[in-house]
Amino acid sequence: MSEFGEGSFVSEWERVxxxxxxxxxIWSTPRTFAGDVWFRFRKKPTALAGFLLVLFLLAFALLGPxxxxxxxxxxxxxxxNIPPILSVTEASNGNYLYITPAMKVIQIGRDxxxxxxxxxxxxxxxxxxxxxxxxxxxxxxxxxxxxxxAMLDSNGMRSPADKQVxxxxxxxxxxxxxxxxxxxxxxxxxISLLVAFVAATINMVIGILxxxxxxxxxxxxxxxxxxxVDIISxxxxxxxxxxxxxxxxNGLFSIILALSSVYWVDxxxxxxxxxxxxxxxxxxxxxxxxxxxxxxxxLSHLIPNAMGPILVTVTMLIPSAIFVEAxxxxxxxxxxxxxxxxxxxxxxxxxxxxxxxxxxxxxxxxICLIMFAFNFVGDGLRDALDPKLKK
Amino acid sequence: MTKYILKRLGMMLMTLFLIILxxxxxxxxxxxxxxxxxxxxxxxxxxxxxxKYNLNDPLPVQFFSYFSGLLRFDLGPSFKYTGKSVNDFIVxxxxxxxxxxxxxxxxxxxxxxxxxxVASLKNGRWQDMLLMALATLGVTIPSFxxxxxxxYVFAFQLKWLPIFGVDxxxxxxxxxxxxxxxxxxxxxxxxxxSLLEVMGQDYIRTARAKGISExxxxxxxxxxxxxxPVVTVxxxxxxxxLTGSFVIEKIFAIPGMGSYFVNSVTQRDYTTIMGMTVFxxxxxxxxxxxVDLFYVMIDPRIKYE
Numbered sequence: 292m293s294e295f296g297e298g299s300f301v302s303e304w305e306r307v308x309x310x311x312x313x314x315x316x317i318w319s320t321p322r323t324f325a326g327d328v329w330f331r332f333r334k335k336p337t338a339l340a341g342f343l344l345v346l347f348l349l350a351f352a353l354l355g356p357x358x359x360x361x362x363x364x365x366x367x368x369x370x371x372n373i374p375p376i377l378s379v380t381e382a383s384n385g386n387y388l389y390i391t392p393a394m395k396v397i398q399i400g401r402d403x404x405x406x407x408x409x410x411x412x413x414x415x416x417x418x419x420x421x422x423x424x425x426x427x428x429x430x431x432x433x434x435x436x437x438x439x440x441a442m443l444d445s446n447g448m449r450s451p452a453d454k455q456v457x458x459x460x461x462x463x464x465x466x467x468x469x470x471x472x473x474x475x476x477x478x479x480x481x482i483s484l485l486v487a488f489v490a491a492t493i494n495m496v497i498g499i500l501x502x503x504x505x506x507x508x509x510x511x512x513x514x515x516x517x518x519x520v521d522i523i524s525x526x527x528x529x530x531x532x533x534x535x536x537x538x539x540x541n542g543l544f545s546i547i548l549a550l551s552s553v554y555w556v557d558x559x560x561x562x563x564x565x566x567x568x569x570x571x572x573x574x575x576x577x578x579x580x581x582x583x584x585x586x587x588x589x590l591s592h593l594i595p596n597a598m599g600p601i602l603v604t605v606t607m608l609i610p611s612a613i614f615v616e617a618x619x620x621x622x623x624x625x626x627x628x629x630x631x632x633x634x635x636x637x638x639x640x641x642x643x644x645x646x647x648x649x650x651x652x653x654x655x656x657x658i659c660l661i662m663f664a665f666n667f668v669g670d671g672l673r674d675a676l677d678p679k680l681k682k
Numbered sequence: 683m684t685k686y687i688l689k690r691l692g693m694m695l696m697t698l699f700l701i702i703l704x705x706x707x708x709x710x711x712x713x714x715x716x717x718x719x720x721x722x723x724x725x726x727x728x729x730x731x732x733x734k735y736n737l738n739d740p741l742p743v744q745f746f747s748y749f750s751g752l753l754r755f756d757l758g759p760s761f762k763y764t765g766k767s768v769n770d771f772i773v774x775x776x777x778x779x780x781x782x783x784x785x786x787x788x789x790x791x792x793x794x795x796x797x798x799x800v801a802s803l804k805n806g807r808w809q810d811m812l813l814m815a816l817a818t819l820g821v822t823i824p825s826f827x828x829x830x831x832x833x834y835v836f837a838f839q840l841k842w843l844p845i846f847g848v849d850x851x852x853x854x855x856x857x858x859x860x861x862x863x864x865x866x867x868x869x870x871x872x873x874x875x876s877l878l879e880v881m882g883q884d885y886i887r888t889a890r891a892k893g894i895s896e897x898x899x900x901x902x903x904x905x906x907x908x909x910x911p912v913v914t915v916x917x918x919x920x921x922x923x924l925t926g927s928f929v930i931e932k933i934f935a936i937p938g939m940g941s942y943f944v945n946s947v948t949q950r951d952y953t954t955i956m957g958m959t960v961f962x963x964x965x966x967x968x969x970x971x972x973v974d975l976f977y978v979m980i981d982p983r984i985k986y987e
Binding site: 521522525526527529530531533534535537538610614617618621622623624637641644645648651652655658659662663666 | 693694696697700701704705708709711712818821822823824826827830831833834838921924925928929932933944947948950952955959962963966967970
């Protein structure tokens with residue numbers, strides 16, 4: 292107490308000049324609602340990872356085809372079922388030889404480029420070996436007395452398949468018709484994403500209109516409209532997507548139509564709930580009192596305010612649309628060949644799972660990545676839009 | 683209670699009627715379907731169809747005769763297989779599908795609920811992280827991918843389990859895991875969040891304050907309330923298992939209803955598609971109804987207006 296005499300404060304501290312203008316000034320930069328949501332969204336690592344993954348997948352699907360030399364329908368049956376990583380035997384000319392599951396021999400350059408099939412000379416049943424010519428000069432043999440079959444050089448000496456080469460002609464291998472899997476993945480993802488986005492948008496529009504009208508009008512109209520929604524939601528939707536798909540042809544359009552005719556129910560419920568609570572609020576009354584039409588109140592006051600939950604529902608709708616599309620393609624009522632979605636690619640590869648597992652696991656991985664990405668984004672959005680979690 | 687049941691029953695029958703009507707209309711609008719006259723069908727099938735559906739009658743009359751057939755559990759003849767009726771497919775397939783569905787349901791409940799409980803009691807610890815990471819995988823990976831992966835690892839590579847068929851109990855293991863994967867993950871997540879919420883309630887603190895052991899607090903006080911959300915989604919879960927089995931039965935070559943249904947879809951066997959859809963829908967609606975009744979009974983807080 293004695294060290295700081297009362298007088299010392301007066302001398303060390305100085306009165307600040309008051310400025311009435313500064314008192315009202317907001318010093319921190321104001322953040323918009325969207326900015327606020329983005330701020331909370333990117334705090335969550337899974338959400339940000341999901342968002343980046345979505346961007347990456349979109350780039351892969353849309354820009355990828357520009358960089359690939361193949362089209363989704365280019366087939367070369369001689370180069371069918373070639374995996375991305377090849378176990379090869381070194382040949383006398385310095386190149387590598389790869390034995391396909393169908394007992395063909397393919398010559399592969401040192402850089403991993405496929406140079407084509409060796410010409411077959413003779414299949415000797417008694418010795419159980421097939422002879423081929425290499426560069427029309429030397430003869431090599433394929434010995435199928437052992438399993439897996441092995442190459443013999445021109446002197447009949449066994450040369451082991453001890454080298455692993457990355458297939459640089461087809462980075463992710465080829466399918467059962469010799470089409471490049473990487474290219475087909477790009478186009479397949481395009482189709483899966485297109486179906487999902489269009490179906491989600493249509494569902495959103497129908498759901499907003501239906502739920503909005505039901506919630507806004509209320510009363511008996513609402514009761515009847517929601518009873519219809521209740522009935523629709525007790526019907527197993529997958530069955531109806533299948534049924535609608537069966538009545539239409541095998542095109543892209545019919546998948547979208549089938550998906551968008553049944554999945555709007557959740558959206559309608561969400562929008563109705565939002566509109567019911569929003570329409571009681573003062574700003575709606577204010578708008579009514581200045582003579583706004585119902586249409587204006589609905590479109591420029593109610594729906595924009597309900598956008599948060601709507602957005603979350605849409606992001607969750609996208610993975611389920613992709614899932615149902617893949618499901619339908621997988622049971623064989625998907626898009627017509629030669630186009631393929633990821634689900635059709637899985638379905639085509641299922642028969643040869645044992646010998647060519649990569650043909651199934653690559654598109655399956657792509658489906659999983661899409662599902663992960665959108666689920667994470669949806670989860671993140673839901674948390675970011677929830678004012679209760681605001682810190 | 684009786685009034686509630688009657689009301690729900692009325693709703694259920696109305697829904698069922700609408701489903702039948704909708705299915706009938708959809709199948710009649712198929713170009714080249716069984717109900718158009720300009721097509722090439724085996725004469726025997728045509729005769730059966732003619733006899734069954736009275737194709738010359740006006741549509742409402744045809745619908746009425748189809749509907750009265752349904753009331754007698756007669757789902758009509760197959761459009762593709764001469765001499766087979768949709769009832770045959772269901773009678774042949776139902777035992778396999780029913781067994782698989784029931785085993786899977788039990789498996790789902792026995793794994794997901796303990797998973798959710800452990801995750802919520804170890805909230806934030808490594809057990810929780812691990813279980814929830816697994817659950818996230820389970821809800822994002824489609825069942826056919828899980829099925830193919832399991833088949834490749836356990837049947838092709840390790841050779842522990844049969845590739846397909848259900849000749850003995852081993853054949854059911856892979857289909858069960860693949861079919862239940864989504865539901866296990868979904869229910870485990872639900873159970874976890876529900877138990878977390880309940881554990882934060884005042885009455886749990888009261889129970890603890892009375893000196894009851896933690897074990898008893900969880901089993902007698904917390905779980906009873908926490909399990910209710912899980913029971914509410916049992917209806918949709920059953921629906922999920924049933925429609926999910928289309929793919930699983932196809933992959934593992936189980937001769938169940940799902941296989942017949944998928945087969946009829948790819949073969950465009952329209953009358954079978956129609957019959958099977960009606961059967962599936964009726965079955966599902968009944969299951970959801972039963973689950974709902976059960977749910978109303980176990981939760982005393984719910985008032986059945």
